[in-house]
Amino acid sequence: MNVPLRHAPASAGLAIVDCDIHPAYRSPKDLYPFLPARWQEHMTTFGEHLRQGLSGQLAWPRMMAAGMRVDSFPEQGPPGSDLALMRSQHLDANGVEYGMLMQLSRGGMEERNLEFAAALSRAVNDWQLATFVEPEPRLRAGIVVPQEDAAFAVTEIERRAADPRFAQILISPRSSDPLGHRRYWPIYEAAQRCSRPIALHVQGFSGGHASTASGWPTYYMQEHYAATTGMQNTLTSLVFEGVFERFPDLKVVLIEGGFAWAPALCWRMDKHWERMRKEVPHLRRPPSEYVRAQCWFTTQPIEEPETPAHLADVIGWLGWDRLMFSTDYPHWDFDHPQHVFKFQLTEAQKAKVFRDNAKALYGLQ
Amino acid sequence: MKVPFKGAIDCDLHPAMPSASALLPYLDDYWRDQLVNRHIDKYSFVLTSYPPNSPLSARPDWRQASGAPAGDLDAIRRQALDPFASRVAICNVLHGALALFNEDMAAALCSAVNDWTAKELLDREPRLRASILVPAHNPDLAVREIERVAPDRRFVQVLLFAMGEMLLGRRLYWPIYEAAALHGLAIGIHAGSTYHHAPTASGWPAHRVEDYIAQSTAFESQLLSFLTEGVFHKFPALKLVLIESGVTWLPTLLWRTSKTWRGVRPEVPWIDRPPAEILREHVRLTLQPLDLPKHDPQALARTLEHIGSDRMLLFSTDYPHWHFDGEDVLPDGLSDEAVHKLLIDNPLETFPRLRDGVAKGDNKGDNTRTNQEAVR
Helix, strand or coil, X not given: CCCCCXXXXXXXXXXXXXXXXXXXXXXXXXXXXXXXXXXXXXHHHCCCCCCCCCCCCCCCCCCCHHHECHHHCCCCCCCCCCHHHHHHHHHCCCCEEEEEECCCCCCCCCCCCHHHHHHHHHHHHHHHHHHHHCCCCCEEEEEECCCCCHHHHHHHHHHHCCCCCEEEEEECCCCCXXXXXXXXXXXXXXXXXXXXXXXXXXXXXXXXXXXXXXXXXXXXXXXHHHHHHHHHHHHHHHHXXXXXXXXXXXXXXXXXXXXXXXXXXXXXXXXXXXXXXXXXXXXXXXXXXXXXXHXXXXXXXXCCCCCCCHHHHHHHHHCCCCEECCCCECECCCCCCCCCCCCCCCHHHHHHHHHHHHHHHHCCC | CCCXXXXXXXXXXXXXXXXXXXXXXHCCHHHHHHHHHCCHHHCCCCCCCCCCCCCCCCCHHHCCCCCCCCCCHHHHHHHHHCCCCEEEEEECCCCHHHHCCCHHHHHHHHHHHHHHHHHHHHCCCCCEEEEEECCCCCHHHHHHHHXXXXXXXXXXXXXXXXXXXXXXXXXXXXXXXXXHHHCCCEXXXXXXXXXXXXXXXXXXXXXXXXXXXXXXXXXXXXXXXXXXXXXXXXXXXXXXXXXXXXXXXXXXXXHHHHHHHHHHHHHCCCCCCCHHHHHHHHEEEECCCCCCCCCCCHHHHHHHHHHCCCCCEECCCCECCCCCCCCCCCCCCCCHHHHHHHHHXXXXXXXXXXXXXXXXXXXXXXXXXXXXXXXX
């Protein structure tokens, strides 16, 4: 089955920015050159210490090929670990001018041992540069930091801030407390200071809470969906705790958590904020205005209404300047740039979503 | 806009719950002793989800000079039944018994609340109907309560909470749905939390307004649970009513479940058609609160078109909760036909027991039609 999905060039000859590409290690030992000996030994002996019952696998097994495109497996190692295949299969084939790397596993975001988390995130950031960004200048790294140790996170952000190859700061929206809580504010302060967006990519590992308000779901279909409810709750927390009010230059990117819910969530937040605003007097504007000014959303996995044009209504409400194309390569629910939209976009809309919004946000030329 | 004609069916109305001491006459000796000796009867059983003085919990002009909002039948008649010319209103008594960890105590209090509701509300006001409060965290006890109360056909639905012990689609809960199907009762999920879990996947929000906003995401999780576990497949006549859930989040859920299902359907092979079709057939949502933008008059029409069904919405005032002012309980811009469906046709289709109950009022104890409805 190792056949490319499409041979066609990228969307209408447009060079695109892909805001969600997943690199991978060939094996965890790829990280060792970037880890102190003490933590290499720890990783070998104890491994990661996560908040779930299974070690080294996900508690909701994915539906196909461990959640990967079946054609994305290189000769050796897992999908995303072979830069040559990533180039030929995706970056070249789809006209990717820039690609944003989303390193999810072993970055320390979900590690319970915070010292180990710190070592992991530092190693992962070095590894991204050495393995992907140095040999492939179209790719941009994200500064991975463990959000549960804000003091270390700030140190790591500052350490990377002068390097333009790091486009943004990655933290987990499945945090131990809602991300609006004050214990995370030093991270936002550092992000604002070094002009990097905060990137919130959905996560497979819990920060210590069930993925729904009524406990754990049974099926992967539910857990997959819970990424969007969790993202709504996270955005609500950032708004109502006053993060956007306190850090007016902070920019937040919500990745792979859906976007079609955002207008309705904004209506709901505005309506009930108006009723309850005495509880949150630190908010000086309706919630929707903070979201409109300071949040961006990525497209994948795109919604597919029975009447495709209904999605245009939603994007209109969201703002055509706030949506950025993403593929999620090499994951199973990859969106192809040529087929992602089932309705006709204007040339101006295409340019914004596939390229210009991301270029403006990340300061790409 | 105002309700344009008489005969509406209000599918969510909240009489003030009785004090614990008012429930003593409805408890057996053991539980009466327990409540009195442990001073439990001195506590209010107010849910954290609905703090009494919060703006959301009662509209200012519906608060009483003394006593709780919606605390007496005169207020309910004057403020909720007469102004909207409702022929029937379904009472949902939001009692804190559901948040108790002691399942037996929760069951005893639920029974007491149901009996109190029948005697103090339904016996005295023929326009009122009610939901059966059950301790869902013990499905055996919940089924027993349904069986006990079901002969009184003024009870039209079983009431569950959006945020509870476990996701409600799980097989453990199916006896509740079986009992409801047998007796022609709808299953209602109302906003509210037992707080047995954090309200969000990343823990406990700081503010009450955040908890309230998160209710809609809890409803989304429950819909996914009913869908993926196959409850609608097992109980083809089941109507699931989402009460005080909000409405405008629904299109995204319909789109996303139908799309994701195409990729994961081998995991849930009993889902044999697009989820949006199944949900449109089985799920109903009460009108209030209707979360819409202030300055976009097209948003409602677009959203209704996105929902793709005019059968899903049920009229509700959510009295005395504060979602609208004056008598403008309906949004502007609905067609006459849509209004008629919302006010009358959809509720009648959703609640089998309203179909025989509307004209006659009370036909307590008549259980003969129920089984016919279940096999309908």
